[in-house]
Amino acid sequence: xxxxxxxxxxxxxxxxxxxxxxxxxxxxxxxxxxxxxxxxxxxxxxxxxxxxxxxxxxxxxxxxxxxxxxxxxxxxxxxxxxxxxxxxxxxxxxxxxxxxxxxxxxxxxxxxxxxxxxxxxxxxxxxxxxxxxxxxxxxxxxxxxxxxxxxxxxxxxxxxxxxxxxxxxxxxxxxxxxxxxxxxxxxxxxxxxxxxxxxxxxxxxxxxxxxxxxxxxxxxxxxxxxxxxxxxxxxxxxxxxxxxxxxxxxxxxxxxxxxxxxxxxxxxxxxxxxxxxxxxxxxxxxxxxxxxxxxxxxxxxxxxxxxxxxxxxxxxxxxxxxxxxxxxxxxxxxxxxxxxxxxxxxxxxxxxxxxxxxxxxxxxxxxxxxxxxxxxxxxxxxxxx
Amino acid sequence: xxxxxxxxxxxxxxxxxxxxxxxxxxxxxxxxxxxxxxxxxxxxxxxxxxxxxxxxxxxxxxxxxxxxxxxxxxxxxxxxxxxxxxxxxxxxxxxxxxxxxxxxxxxxxxxxxxxxxxxxxxxxxxxxxxxxxxxxxxxxxxxxxxxxxxxxxxxxxxxxxxxxxxxxxxxxxxxxxxxxxxxxxxxxxxxxxxxxxxxxxxxxxxxxxxxxxxxxxxxxxxxxxxxxxxxxxxxx
Numbered sequence: 001x002x003x004x005x006x007x008x009x010x011x012x013x014x015x016x017x018x019x020x021x022x023x024x025x026x027x028x029x030x031x032x033x034x035x036x037x038x039x040x041x042x043x044x045x046x047x048x049x050x051x052x053x054x055x056x057x058x059x060x061x062x063x064x065x066x067x068x069x070x071x072x073x074x075x076x077x078x079x080x081x082x083x084x085x086x087x088x089x090x091x092x093x094x095x096x097x098x099x100x101x102x103x104x105x106x107x108x109x110x111x112x113x114x115x116x117x118x119x120x121x122x123x124x125x126x127x128x129x130x131x132x133x134x135x136x137x138x139x140x141x142x143x144x145x146x147x148x149x150x151x152x153x154x155x156x157x158x159x160x161x162x163x164x165x166x167x168x169x170x171x172x173x174x175x176x177x178x179x180x181x182x183x184x185x186x187x188x189x190x191x192x193x194x195x196x197x198x199x200x201x202x203x204x205x206x207x208x209x210x211x212x213x214x215x216x217x218x219x220x221x222x223x224x225x226x227x228x229x230x231x232x233x234x235x236x237x238x239x240x241x242x243x244x245x246x247x248x249x250x251x252x253x254x255x256x257x258x259x260x261x262x263x264x265x266x267x268x269x270x271x272x273x274x275x276x277x278x279x280x281x282x283x284x285x286x287x288x289x290x291x292x293x294x295x296x297x298x299x300x301x302x303x304x305x306x307x308x309x310x311x312x313x314x315x316x317x318x319x320x321x322x323x324x325x326x327x328x329x330x331x332x333x334x335x336x337x338x339x340x341x342x343x344x345x346x347x348x349x350x351x352x353x354x355x356x357x358x359x360x361x362x363x364x365x366x367x368x369x370x371x372x373x374x375x376x377x378x379x380x381x382x383x384x385x
Numbered sequence: 386x387x388x389x390x391x392x393x394x395x396x397x398x399x400x401x402x403x404x405x406x407x408x409x410x411x412x413x414x415x416x417x418x419x420x421x422x423x424x425x426x427x428x429x430x431x432x433x434x435x436x437x438x439x440x441x442x443x444x445x446x447x448x449x450x451x452x453x454x455x456x457x458x459x460x461x462x463x464x465x466x467x468x469x470x471x472x473x474x475x476x477x478x479x480x481x482x483x484x485x486x487x488x489x490x491x492x493x494x495x496x497x498x499x500x501x502x503x504x505x506x507x508x509x510x511x512x513x514x515x516x517x518x519x520x521x522x523x524x525x526x527x528x529x530x531x532x533x534x535x536x537x538x539x540x541x542x543x544x545x546x547x548x549x550x551x552x553x554x555x556x557x558x559x560x561x562x563x564x565x566x567x568x569x570x571x572x573x574x575x576x577x578x579x580x581x582x583x584x585x586x587x588x589x590x591x592x593x594x595x596x597x598x599x600x601x602x603x604x605x606x607x608x609x610x611x612x613x614x615x616x617x618x619x620x621x
Contacts, residue, residue: 002507296473377446
């Protein structure tokens with residue numbers, strides 16, 4: 001108790017200096033936490049992906065289509081339970097800044113393949129009945145104030161024209177990591193229109209969604225599908241949903257790496273600031289440590305006092321930083337929800353914040369501890385006078 | 386620790402020098418003398434004569450180049466830093482010119498501080514600290530911080546801190562050097578009482594002849610050499 005009190009009293013002896021150092025640590029831990037959450041948000045799709053879903057796409061690139069006729073062939077592959085298909089629609093609501101992901105999809109199968117998109121039964125029935133029906137995630141519905149029965153017009157960017165939809169369902173995510181910003185409508189609605197306006201695009205899909213019995217059959221199913229279309233006009237690549245999501249992230253990997261790097265640089269900078277604070281503190285108290293040594297306190301005791309002080313400063317700063325991470329991440333996530341539909345401060349981020357605080361406290365106190373521990377009493381006393 | 390009157394400190398042929406750049410400056414040369422148990426010794430001499438260095442050597446906070454220092458039968462020149470720290474905690478109390486109290490601790494906590502190195506419980510520590518503060522008439526200032534105390538009061542807290550572990554020897558470096566005359570008298574009376582009532586051995590460095598006048602024995606250092614001119618109560 002005495003020692004703990006001494007840690008705190010020493011830590012706040014120079015209130016302004018300590019407050020500024022605590023503020024620096026708070027900002028650094030906050031920045032670290034937010035940047036780690038941004039990285040986590042980048043990978044949110046990957047985390048939410050299912051191990052029993054495969055994606056089959058054109059081997060050349062995602063921008064090339066696959067014939068709809070592949071569906072039945074894929075269905076015949078042993079281990080496959082369901083096959084659905086989708087197209088990236090790329091529609092815009094009123095203006096381009098109103099971005100949200102929207103897909104034309106094989107409605108019936110999509111509902112079965114994505115049980116994490118929770119849709120009330122009556123809405124599901126209404127959606128399947130209505131050719132122009134659409135299902136939208138809760139967040140997007142709230143963002144634009146859409147309700148069931150509302151008519152929504154999207155401006156096609158890949159498929160030109162104004163496309164009218166009726167909101168028939170609003171889904172909720174089964175998990176925190178489920179994306180609640182997506183918009184689905186019937187692929188048939190798109191295809192029928194394409195048959196009239198762009199025949200060459202009709203009966204073609206962006207990718208197939210393949211459901212498999214168990215995760216362990218996924219590799220052999222993927223190999224079998226790709227083998228089946230080898231040497232065809234549209235060869236395929238089949239991969240797990242996770243690998244498919246990762247392939248998107250790999251396109252922006254450099255940005256993720258830079259964000260990660262910056263998050264560590266922030267911690268490194270505050271470590272240097274903290275080390276300077278501790279070095280100044282120990283230099284000022286050289287005489288005091290000499291007195292304590294004359295009383296019989298050893299280098300181990302003095303080192304413990306310095307480390308304790310460093311730990312108190314880092315702990316207060318880190319605790320404030322962690323406490324602020326949650327409301328700021330919430331505000332950040334709300335503001336950028338169209339880019340980061342899942343923006344959750346992960347438990348691992350908090351552990352990393354704590355670890356960062358501990359590392360800062362430890363590294364910052366190493367040199368001052370060494371100086372104080374090796375201080376000769378006579379030299380220390382001479383500084384007092 | 387030692388029979389009263391017999392030597393508690395035996396110093397033999399002590400040499401000490403400091404390196405200043407490439408130069409070696411001798412500070413103490415061939416110092417040999419004894420300090421009796423329960424003796425109040427004053428070390429006098431001009432600045433730079435080596436008084437404080439000698440005090441540091443006797444208290445085990447600095448090391449001699451050569452020679453022997455036995456305190457209470459223990460050859461302290463052969464002890465390691467860690468052993469010396471433990472030895473100091475148990476055997477030596479320190480009183481400094483500028484009191485050197487820890488500013489963020491109260492008078493009570495400053496006195497209690499050395500007891501953290503002992504195995505005493507919190508309750509026992511508090512009892513000892515209260516007793517020590519009472520013995521220097523500062524019980525009513527227990528919760529005051531050093532900055533809230535006068536110089537004389539701070540020095541009395543320092544004395545309470547010095548005696549809390551009941552050491553046989555007290556070393557004092559100019560204990561009245563920063564005090565007015567009245568406070569200095571109080572401190573010297575207190576120190577005298579420690580010798581008379583508790584049988585402590587005090588080794589005090591001072592420039593002040595009035596302070597030295599309270600001592601049983603006065604020894605003079607001149608340029609690192611102990612003068613043969615010894616004043617003792619019996620001589621005075």
